[in-house]
Amino acid sequence: MESQRGRPALFRSLAVCGLGAMDSTVIRHVAEHISTRSCMPYTIIPEMDIPAYAFDEKRGQYNSKVILKRLMQFPHDCIRLLAVTQVDLFVPILKYVFGLAQVGGPCALISTYRLRPEFYGHDPDRDLFMARIGKTAMHELGHSLGLTHCRNRRCVMYSSTRINDTDLKRSDFCPTCFELFRWHLEKCRVEPNLYVPQN
């Protein structure tokens, strides 16, 4: 790990990967979206298997906490790893989640399942779908860098209880969260380290 110190920032990037079969345009959209807003290069990692190990038969959904733990076992040399899946996610005390991340952790996870307008009985709307994906991805990236929820309803770090909250918020940070985001990102740039899972 010491050998990684001093490595040029150019090689440090944000990684995006699909969990299970994912539309490549969605993966690319996520990668470009977070890359543009963080001014960091991105890397697309080859797709991983659908997380069957996390399926909860009683709920008919996938336990996002179990998936996140598994992702944390995946060594990588990127600033953060963002996984995208189209299966329906939950955490034990909530009915569903759009995304999950460890605060200040190496990985984050988002699901497109409840971001599709069709899920709510509406007509397909690609732009709306992509906008929701972008907001959710930035939200989880923010968490994984160390940001917590923001009280500003228009800030991307506002906690969306329902999809309306996601639609209401903007795809950018409020000034305070933006400052924090930049600060955390800068720390990652100057202190690069290879993420090796701890067993």
Add this chain to the structure above:
Amino acid sequence: MPGKGKVQSMKIVPPGKKKCVWMEAGVVSYKLCDNNYDCPTCVYDHAMQTKVARQKESMVAKPAEAQPDKFTATWVEKMMMLPASSRKCRYMITGEIGRKLCPNAYECGTCSFDRMMQQRLQSEPMAVSASVQVAGFEVADGFYYHEGHTWARPEYGGRVRVGLDDFARRLIGKLSGIEMPGIGHELKQGEAGFGVRRNGKSAGILSPVDGVVTRINDRLLDHPELVNASPYEEGWFAIVEPTRLRKNLKDLYYGEEAHTFTSEEKERLFSMANDDLNIAADGGISVEDISEELEETQWLRLVKAFLRSK
């Protein structure tokens, strides 16, 4: 001629608020009720009664200096000046009933209709006029919330109904029993007044106000599940005769404060339930029965942390 006359002010009564009886009778131009029509304990009512009495005395002593139009009659006297067809019963003023004229010259203490209404209102659950979803939890409007997740709702006549909020009933889960205090038992704000049981484990529930229990919801003894089904209406715990209501209400969350409190509690709950990983999520309303998702030891830890009971 425009501009010459007295400017007629807009007397807008905000939604959810009600006119004071002194305003209703036309004695004062604008005053909203802040004591739930419990006039005997209302500071404003006492002050106005005193003011009217003094005004009347001064009129007798110095009739020329007295102001004939200013506070020379109580609200009851003013109401009694109205034609009989315009004398609204106080339950009509408060919106409890559609139309009812006063049959007893506003002597509510001796009115049989008043007694009937008092009994009926105590035994029936009060309907929630409106509620909002905050962070996936229902927060009923017009309720005061204690940090131990109990609510207090002042009702007509100065009584206070108390119960458990939506956050607590989801956290505790399906109840198997409820422990109620006896009638006449004195409750203290912030001290355990009730108890809930689930799967052989029990937890104390804090009282949101000081007061004496005058009625308990005995249906809950046989059907504790009513709390799970309807925490703000059918699932009320008890009716209390408060002893320090004004002071107690200042220590409770109301309106926007209650929303912020609920939102913060959800964040705290999520964080405590997932403290092994320190995760944060976007999206998601709480499951109906949070306790089902928790291990037994975690349940007790979380219930005690959020209900603030020992």
